[in-house]
Amino acid sequence: MxxxxxxxxxxxxxxxxxxxxxxxxxxxxxxxxxxxxxxxxxxxxxxxxxxxxxxxxxxxxxxxxxxxxxxxxxxxxxxxxxxxxxxxxxxxxxxxxxxxxxxxxxxxxxxxxxxxxxxxxxxxxxxxxxxxxxxxxxxxxxxxxxxxxxxxxxxxxxxxxxxxxxxxxxxxxxxxxxxxxxxxxxxxxxxxxALVPLLLGGKESSWTQLAGVSTLVRASAPSTKTSFVEKLLATHRGLSGPAILQISSYWKRGEPIFVDLTPDQAILAPVVQGRRDAPTLLKALREHLPQRLAEHLAQIAAPQGWSNAALEACERSLHHWPFYPTGTEGYAKxxxxxxxxxxxxxxxxxxxxxxxxxxxxxxxxxxxxxxxxxxxxxxxxxxxxxxxxxx
Structure with a gap:
């Protein structure tokens, strides 16, 4: 029946x-x-x-x-x-x-x-x-x-x-x-x-070597005036953590996201005021960032010279670091x-x-x-x- x-x-x-x-x-x-x-x-x-x-x-x-x-x-x-x-x-x-x-x-x-x-x-x-x-x-x-x-x-x-x-x-x-x-x-x-990890590729793949490293950042995207001050987490495939999950909802394919690696804190004052060399730069980065991240940035974000202008440009880049995600981890994540x-x-x-x-x-x-x-x-x-x- x-x-x-x-x-x-x-x-x-x-x-x-x-x-x-x-x-x-x-x-x-x-x-x-x-x-x-x-x-x-x-x-x-x-x-x-x-x-x-x-x-x-x-x-x-x-x-x-x-x-x-x-x-x-x-x-x-x-x-x-x-x-x-x-x-x-x-x-x-x-x-x-x-x-x-x-x-x-x-x-x-x-x-x-x-x-x-x-x-x-x-x-x-x-x-x-x-x-x-x-x-x-x-x-x-x-x-x-x-x-x-x-x-x-x-x-x-x-x-x-x-x-x-x-x-x-x-x-x-x-x-x-x-x-x-x-x-x-x-x-x-x-x-x-939405609220999804982002993938990195090309030259930015080097960031995946930092998998497990977490730090407090401010994340933003061109399409919104909203920014999020929360943790970023490097993964084996790209970026995650609350700050990245939040900004992922606003991210549009082909656009960058921007990350302030030390929100509201100047990093390079010891270099400007002291010895202007690579060891001093690395020490200054370590004062604010996890060691592995500091070492990575000392390699890829070093100033183009040690003049005031070069150090100012380097400081700005650390507070407005662009990432160009290749995609997201999709609906599964x-x-x-x-x-x-x-x-x-x-x-x-x-x-x-x-x-x-x-x-x-x-x-x-x-x-x-x-x-x-x-x-x-x-x-x-x-x-x-x-x-x-x-x-």
Whole structure:
């Protein structure tokens, strides 16, 4: 016998952070909710985030910490549901947490605590969770939407797409959300890997010999006035670390990024004021930088002579060092996907499609991408609550 047709008020596609949150909010409003996911386990990205401790929000959350073709779009949802709101939920479940740096909040113990919180909230809302719902097909119906998948046929008034982006394919990431948006006539801002390590090649390959070396820098890119003062990490393939991950979201292929190797600190004063020779240069670099990095720069960044002008030029270059990445490490290493469903096609207060009533898009599938440090989780919570209260 074929599976019976199951009817709901709301079907949420995707059991990640945004999908779980939205299903819980809608369910607790007495909406009949089904949460469908093509995977066998919910919240897999939650569990690996923050080194397994889930950087679940950032107390300094503000709209200017997000990238989008429309930088104003995220304001409504972020104002509706703030980090304080999520913290109240965390504290209600007696989850211990701490601030690491720059407002980043982590679980003291395990990311499982956040996933268990979301699952408990869904249970309160009597959400039906359907896993292994492969091969989902969606079409409009007279009463809303009709879905067919490996687990049977579902019908609903409202459909919420929380299927995420393309980052980390091994966790099940696909382009399904974008395909569904196109099916219903919504535009897509071209997706790209974000918060991702950068690759170096050619002459800059010498930097890969410094793999494991980390130092505090200021990273910037020509396409943004934003800069990030955080750690840079040399890798066997190029550059990583928080500063590089942050600026990678703004980097455009073919353009350089610029790195201030000692933010707000002059390096070469001992050379200017003392002996003007290579040993003094190396000693000055070692005063501010890890030894291996100092030795590398002493070779590749030495001044063209020892005149005041040459030393001044060398100092400037150390504070505005260009790198020309050959690419990124791709979606396999990207923490999130930039781009996605064009916000011009969505209502900011509810996340509902402007032209397809009852169709909602939330979380990473939307063209809203946060900085590193809990902002993308806060967008997941905020956009989910906005939709969960509207369906």
């Amino acid at each position: 074929p599976d019976p047709i199951r009817s709901y008020d709301v079907v949420v596609l995707g059991a990640g952070a945004a999908g779980l949150m939205c299903a819980a909010v809608a369910g607790q409003r007495s909406r009949r909710v089904a949460l469908l996911d093509h995977g066998s386990l919910p919240g897999r990205k939650i569990l690996i985030s923050g080194g397994g401790r889930c950087n679940f929000t950032n107390i300094h959350c503000a709209p200017d910490r997000f990238l989008s073709a429309n930088p104003h779009f995220a304001k409504s949802a972020l104002a509706l549901y703030t980090p304080r709101h999520f913290l109240e939920l965390v504290e209600k479940y007696k989850i211990s947490y701490h601030e690491k740096t720059l407002g980043q909040l982590f679980c003291d113990h395990s990311a499982h605590a956040i996933l268990n919180l979301l699952l408990a909230e869904c249970e309160k809302g009597r959400v039906d969770h359907v896993s292994d719902a492969h091969s989902i097909q969606v079409e409009r119906s007279s009463s809303g939407f009709r879905l067919e998948c490996a687990k049977g046929e579902f019908r609903c008034e409202s459909l919420v797409v929380a299927t995420g982006g393309l980052s980390i394919p091994k966790l099940g990431a696909t382009a399904f959300g974008y395909d569904l948006a196109r099916q219903f006539g919504l535009g897509i801002v071209e997706p790209r890997p 990207a923490e999130v996907t930039a781009g996605g469903v064009d916000t011009a096609h969505l209502q900011a207060r509810t996340m509902e499609s402007r032209n397809v009533p009852g169709l909602f898009f939330i979380g990473e599938v939307v063209d809203v991408t946060g900085h590193l440090g809990g902002f993308n989780f806060q967008w997941a919570w905020a956009s989910a609550v906005a939709a969960g209260k509207a369906v």
